Amino acid sequence: MSRLIVISNRVSTPKPRSAGAQGGLAVALSAALREYRGIWFGWSGGKTDEFTGQINLHREDGVTTATIDLEEQDVDEYYNGYANRTLWPLFHYRIDLAEYDRSFGSGYERVNERFAETVTPLVEPDDLVWVHDYHLIPLGQQLRQRGLRNRIGFFLHIPWPPHRLMVSLPFHQRLVRSMLAYDLIGFQCAEWLESFHHYITRELGGTVFDDGMIEVDGRRVQTAAFPIGVDVAEFEAAMETQDARNAFETLKRSLEDKKVVIGVDRLDYSKGIEERFLGYRRFLEENPDWHGKVSLLQIAPPSRGEVHTYETIRDTLDGLSGRINGEFAHVDWVPIRYVNQGYPREGLAGFYRASDVALVTPLRDGMNLVAKEYVAAQDPADPGVLILSRFAGAAHQLGEAILINPYSKDEVSDAIRSALTMPKAERRRRWEALIDNVRREDVLSWRHAFVAALAGDQVETPEPEPETGEVAV
Numbered sequence: 084m085s086r087l088i089v090i091s092n093r094v095s096t097p098k099p100r101s102a103g104a105q106g107g108l109a110v111a112l113s114a115a116l117r118e119y120r121g122i123w124f125g126w127s128g129g130k131t132d133e134f135t136g137q138i139n140l141h142r143e144d145g146v147t148t149a150t151i152d153l154e155e156q157d158v159d160e161y162y163n164g165y166a167n168r169t170l171w172p173l174f175h176y177r178i179d180l181a182e183y184d185r186s187f188g189s190g191y192e193r194v195n196e197r198f199a200e201t202v203t204p205l206v207e208p209d210d211l212v213w214v215h216d217y218h219l220i221p222l223g224q225q226l227r228q229r230g231l232r233n234r235i236g237f238f239l240h241i242p243w244p245p246h247r248l249m250v251s252l253p254f255h256q257r258l259v260r261s262m263l264a265y266d267l268i269g270f271q272c273a274e275w276l277e278s279f280h281h282y283i284t285r286e287l288g289g290t291v292f293d294d295g296m297i298e299v300d301g302r303r304v305q306t307a308a309f310p311i312g313v314d315v316a317e318f319e320a321a322m323e324t325q326d327a328r329n330a331f332e333t334l335k336r337s338l339e340d341k342k343v344v345i346g347v348d349r350l351d352y353s354k355g356i357e358e359r360f361l362g363y364r365r366f367l368e369e370n371p372d373w374h375g376k377v378s379l380l381q382i383a384p385p386s387r388g389e390v391h392t393y394e395t396i397r398d399t400l401d402g403l404s405g406r407i408n409g410e411f412a413h414v415d416w417v418p419i420r421y422v423n424q425g426y427p428r429e430g431l432a433g434f435y436r437a438s439d440v441a442l443v444t445p446l447r448d449g450m451n452l453v454a455k456e457y458v459a460a461q462d463p464a465d466p467g468v469l470i471l472s473r474f475a476g477a478a479h480q481l482g483e484a485i486l487i488n489p490y491s492k493d494e495v496s497d498a499i500r501s502a503l504t505m506p507k508a509e510r511r512r513r514w515e516a517l518i519d520n521v522r523r524e525d526v527l528s529w530r531h532a533f534v535a536a537l538a539g540d541q542v543e544t545p546e547p548e549p550e551t552g553e554v555a556v
């Protein structure tokens with residue numbers, strides 16, 4: 084079996100227990116690296132005065148990591164700048180928040196060159212190389228320029244924007260053309276894949292074949308959807324721990340006999356937390372009989388603190404949760420418990436299990452693993468209800484959730500009421516369909532499918548997507 088070289092922006096050294104918010108990517112990849120011999124390469128998260136290309140090798144828990152430090156200017160321009168202030172908002176359809184600054188673009192290219200230069204000597208001729216996410220789009224081209232002839236694949240964890248939004252990015256063609264250096268490009272779902280295909284045909288005059296192969300100026304690249312999943316076995320093991328039981332008991336005890344609706348998200352505008360609070364307020368306005376009987380527990384660990392927009396969202400949510408609590412609370416009831424910190428995974432598992440409803444309402448999300456974790460954590464005999472944004476990649480698979488438009492306060496409000504009053508038989512019927520998908524399309528099948536396709540095995544053409552337009556309340 085070929086070795087696998089995984090390259091992503093951040094490398095998180097596997098830890099037996101991961102406190103705080105570990106991104107979805109980190110959770111998925113540490114499991115993958117245990118299975119294939121190989122190396123996980125990326126930025127350590129640390130800074131250095133002068134970039135030297137020095138690699139720190141580390142082996143723990145069956146995973147070899149190779150990390151580099153970056154200069155302050157690199158972090159500002161590449162990570163805080165182009166990745167998080169230009170590409171992240173644009174790819175989440177927020178061109179109003181996207182910032183275009185020449186220094187960001189040049190910092191992004193410089194860091195991609197630095198990655199390529201440092202990782203190239205670690206790659207052996209038979210290795211498969213798997214590049215992850217929007218931080219490293221041009222890396223494949225940089226690796227080719229340094230002579231790598233290996234199979235190189237790229238997986239995008241976030242949405243691919245519609246063609247008409249993509250063209251608002253200065254030098255968009257240069258970025259997309261650099262992707263033609265890959266052998267395989269993977270997306271989370273058919274919708275993002277379709278947007279990419281539109282760009283290829285309309286902007287680059289390329290051809291898209293039925294099997295997902297694209298051809299531009301004689302260069303062929305395989306493209307496909309590979310929906311990422313969760314590690315169900317790992318999650319079930321977390322559920323069995325004492326910490327999970329303690330978290331479950333603590334939440335249950337504090338609620339007395341009240342119902343709880345849970346939200347868990349990195350503090351990010353794409354997650355629709357503000358809109359969720361507004362939808363919940365509408366629910367409280369329209370359903371006075373539920374006052375004192377339900378609480379919204381929102382866990383939102385801060386992320387990307389150095390980017391200004393993230394300070395703004397924090398201020399907005401502090402103010403909004405305070406106002407809603409001020410408006411509706413009684414001496415013995417607070418409608419929103421807004422917690423601005425992360426919890427270990429075991430604790431999170433216990434909180435999911437103790438919650439009657441999960442409110443997962445991103446305005447746009449590549450996939451969304453929280454929705455799948457919530458499903459995996461439920462008691463089969465008495466499962467909770469998942470309310471899910473139809474704009475999350477996960478909605479393509481989790482059609483038995485209550486699918487809503489997160490921009491509509493009315494839909495959110497109606498969905499909360501339906502979820503809280505849903506009979507047990509219907510909860511079980513929906514959950515069984517959901518868990519079936521979460522188990523079948525888990526993180527293992529995701530990485531097997533991607534690696535098999537990268538190794539040159541046949542790629543399955545994705546099934547046509549069902550319409551997720553109707554609100555299944």
Ligand code: GDG
Nearest residue numbers: 103104105106107240425426427428448449450451452453
């Ligand atoms: C990107 C894409 C795609 C959250 N709070 C805590 C905590 N978390 C964990 C969750 C989950 C992960 O963070 C978040 O994953 P998501 O998928 O929901 O979202 P992103 O971080 O935006 O991930 C996304 C993903 O990549 C994978 O491809 O699904 O669309 O945006 O696992 O549990 N973990 C712990 N404590 C917390 O307080 N331990």
